[in-house]
Amino acid sequence: MDRRVVPGCDGRQEPVAERPPPTRRALVLNATFEPLGIVSTRRAVLLVLGTKAETVHATDRMVRSPRLHVPEPSVVRLIRYVAVPHHSRVAVNRRTVFARDGARCQYCGAVAENLDHVIPRSRGGPHSWENVVAACRRCNSRKEDRLPSEAGMVLRSTPVAPRHRVQLLALSGAIDASWTTYLGELRELAPAVAS
Numbered sequence: 001m002d003r004r005v006v007p008g009c010d011g012r013q014e015p016v017a018e019r020p021p022p023t024r025r026a027l028v029l030n031a032t033f034e035p036l037g038i039v040s041t042r043r044a045v046l047l048v049l050g051t052k053a054e055t056v057h058a059t060d061r062m063v064r065s066p067r068l069h070v071p072e073p074s075v076v077r078l079i080r081y082v083a084v085p086h087h088s089r090v091a092v093n094r095r096t097v098f099a100r101d102g103a104r105c106q107y108c109g110a111v112a113e114n115l116d117h118v119i120p121r122s123r124g125g126p127h128s129w130e131n132v133v134a135a136c137r138r139c140n141s142r143k144e145d146r147l148p149s150e151a152g153m154v155l156r157s158t159p160v161a162p163r164h165r166v167q168l169l170a171l172s173g174a175i176d177a178s179w180t181t182y183l184g185e186l187r188e189l190a191p192a193v194a195s
């Protein structure tokens with residue numbers, strides 16, 4: 001493979017592929033095989049090397065560094081069971097809200113381009129799952145700093161925090177085929193983003 005060496009941001013020399021691949025992600029399963037989270041491939045490798053996790057699925061790529069040459073994990077399983085806080089929340093950002101809302105404007109159903117605060121921030125609206133929706137540019141500018149009722153607009157559904165945390169995180173980026181076995185509810189969510 002054609003490789004070159006470029007300095008990392010911390011000044012260390014790190015070998016990289018000629019064209020750096022997009023950030024790859026791995027699914028982390030609890031010891032019980034329950035999906036727990038999504039991490040970078042790099043983090044997954046560290047979990048495996050630190051004997052905190054074992055590789056369940058690997059891609060046909062290799063993770064390479066000066067001292068390392070291991071198959072790239074796509075699914076890892078923690079060796080020890082980790083209790084998950086029941087209401088641990090997913091960060092509210094463009095990727096996660098678009099995943100929840102199927103990248104559709106929650107006022108008109110068009111392709112969403114922005115996030116909209118239902119109660120505008122200027123009027124004390126929080127940046128929360130219950131107050132942030134995906135919106136198209138047209139609805140966004142039409143609404144301005146008004147409540148939907150003041151702008152004569154109606155939300156298609158009441159925004160709520162996602163119940164399927166890991167599934168939503170999976171949908172907020174590229175999904176590896178090897179994950180689907182473990183993401184039971186993914187199929188329920190998937191049609192919402194099929195567009």
Ligand SMILES: [Zn+2]
Binds near residue numbers: 108109135136138140
């Ligand atoms: Zn719209």
